[in-house]
Structure formats: structure tokens, C-alpha cells
Amino acid sequence: MRNISDVIESYLKQIIDQSNxxxxxxxxxxIADHFQCVPSQINYVIKTRFTVEKGYIVESKRGGGGYIRISRIEYQDEIKLINELVNMVQPKISQQGAIDIIERLLEDELITSREARIMASGISRDVLAVPIALRDEIRARILAAMLTSLKYKQ
Structure with a gap:
């Protein structure tokens, strides 16, 4: 069974998809009232599921008339998206940040689920068994090379 965070994420993504x-x-x-949860649960979902790596920009305004704006970053050109992702991963990236980028590529249908699994395996901390100070830099270089290869169809 899906947890409440998954349900909230799906709900928000569905609303975004329906938005013009x-x-x-x-x-x-x-949103918290709708799902009968605490507002901090909504914060958690937005902070972890709607990141730049996953293709979203989140803005908030505090106060009585406050709101949270979630925008999906859209690219008309796949090459521009990939170039932006390559720039985003440099000079280093965490494993979770890299996984978020891979999931975004999968969601945008730029890679297959098999390719996503291969990419995730190649950048995992189990494979990159080096000191932490170097791991995120090596991961960034590997992921950047993988992303660059996506720009060329064959």
C-alpha cells in the first residue's frame, strides 16, 4: 500500500498536469485538511518530491494570504534539458540528487526503465566505494558522461 506522502505527491502532480x-x-x-494530516507532512512532500532535480520550482509566500506555488519546468528541446542537467550535476552531486535526475529522465521518457536501473547502479555508493569527499565528485562526472551520451541518438 502506498504511504500518505506518495498519495499527496500523486494528487499534486495530477493537479499540475491538469493545469493549463x-x-x-x-x-x-x-491540502493538509484534505488529506487529514499535519501541515508539516505537506512541507515534507514538497521539499522531497518537488525538487529542481525532479523538474520543479517551488516558491512560497508566508502570511495570511500566503501560498505555495509549484511549477513544472518544461523544456521544448531535449538537448537544452540535458545540457541544463549536466550543468546541475557539476562539480558534485549526492546519490539522492542523481537518482532524482534519473527519475526525471524516466518520467519525461528520455530513458527506459532498464536504462534508469543501469544508470542508478553505476552511480550508487556501493559501486563508488571511495572516501565520501571524492564520491560525489566521481558520481557527478559519471552522471554527466551518461547525460551527454543521451544527446546522441546512436
């Missing part, structure tokens, strides 16, 4: 502008403005308390 690929963006939504929500009130944290209203």
Missing part, C-alpha cells in the same frame, strides 16, 4: 500553465498555487493548510 504547468503550475499550481496551494495553501498548505487546505
Amino acid at each position: 500553465q504547468n503550475a499550481i498555487e496551494i495553501k498548505r493548510s487546505e
Whole structure:
């Protein structure tokens, strides 16, 4: 069974997909009431599931009329997206950040699920068994090379 974070994420993504502008403005308390959870659960979902690596920009305004705006970053050109991702991973990236990028590529259908598994395996901390100070830099270099190879069809 899916947990509440998965349900909230799916709900918000569905609303974004139905939006004409690929963006939504929500009130944290209203979403929390809808799902009968604490507002901090909504914060957690937004902070972990709607990141730049996953293709989202989150803005918030505090106060009585406050809101949280979640926008899906759209690219018309796959090459521009890949170039942006290559720049994003340099000079180092965490394993979770790299996984988020791989999941985004999969969601945008730029890679297959098999390719995603291969990429994730190649950048895992189990494979990169080097001191932590070097691991994120090596991971970034490997991921950048993988991303660059996606720009060329064959």
C-alpha cells in the first residue's frame, strides 16, 4: 500500500498536469485538511518530491494570504534539458540528487526503465566505494558522461 506522502505527491502532480500553465498555487493548510494530516507532512512532500532535480520550482509566500506555488519546468528541446542537467550535476552531486535526475529522465521518457536501473547502479555508493569527499565528485562526472551520451541518438 502506498504511504500518505506518495498519495499527496500523486494528487499534486495530477493537479499540475491538469493545469493549463504547468503550475499550481496551494495553501498548505487546505491540502493538509484534505488529506487529514499535519501541515508539516505537506512541507515534507514538497521539499522531497518537488525538487529542481525532479523538474520543479517551488516558491512560497508566508502570511495570511500566503501560498505555495509549484511549477513544472518544461523544456521544448531535449538537448537544452540535458545540457541544463549536466550543468546541475557539476562539480558534485549526492546519490539522492542523481537518482532524482534519473527519475526525471524516466518520467519525461528520455530513458527506459532498464536504462534508469543501469544508470542508478553505476552511480550508487556501493559501486563508488571511495572516501565520501571524492564520491560525489566521481558520481557527478559519471552522471554527466551518461547525460551527454543521451544527446546522441546512436
